Amino acid sequence: MGKIILSTLPKTWIFDLDGTLLKHNGYKIDGLDTVLNGVKEYLDNIPAEDRILILTSRTSEYEQKTLDFLEKQMIRYDEILFNMPVGERIVVNDRKPSGLDMAVAVNVDRDQFVVPEIQTEL
Template sequence: MADAATTLTLSRLPKTWLIDVDGVCLAHNGHLRADERLLPGVREFWAGLGADDMVILLSAREESWRAPTLALFADLGLRVDQALFGLPVGERILINDKKPGGLLTAHAVNLARDAGLESVRIDLDPTL
């Protein structure tokens, strides 16, 4: 069952995207089954990222999977600025301060495993 659409209303400022690999961009543990496939909506999501945005991949994959995983992203034309591998498999917590004017600078989206990114919508608010 697909998640309901999630719309993030964001400012026009450059962003830092922390994006998980397995279950969000690529089929979960596909690298272990020789089934590395891009999930629905990932290519379209990436196309909507700003040129000044930074993309940081997060993965519990062992460090030995860094080169082949990043090569796959490059082959797919998906820009990656940095990548963290060998992370714990538990929760990932983002803590940030909000701007003095009230702009929230931390957002989180939890997706069903292997649903891809097609349910995530980005709305850039021209007033932010």
């Protein structure tokens, strides 16, 4: 996976929950959630001025249990949206007149939190 070069502007990070930050369906299969290796450290190193949004297909039935788990594990996020469809997540954004693309997508293998190196430049 190559390096991603981003601007120095504050960012909005959008993460899927199951299979990306937590073991996929661990809460259903094993009855408990597991944070994937490297997730907490990665989220903790995102600049404070950036925002973190988590999306999940988990239904409202699992909302409080999920929120309690994330709090107990001290997983940083600003907002979490439940009941999302199980299909693809499509991000549509503009391109600044300078040519800066305002959307970046990264796909990681399920249950393998390996994010490419990110470098910021003006």
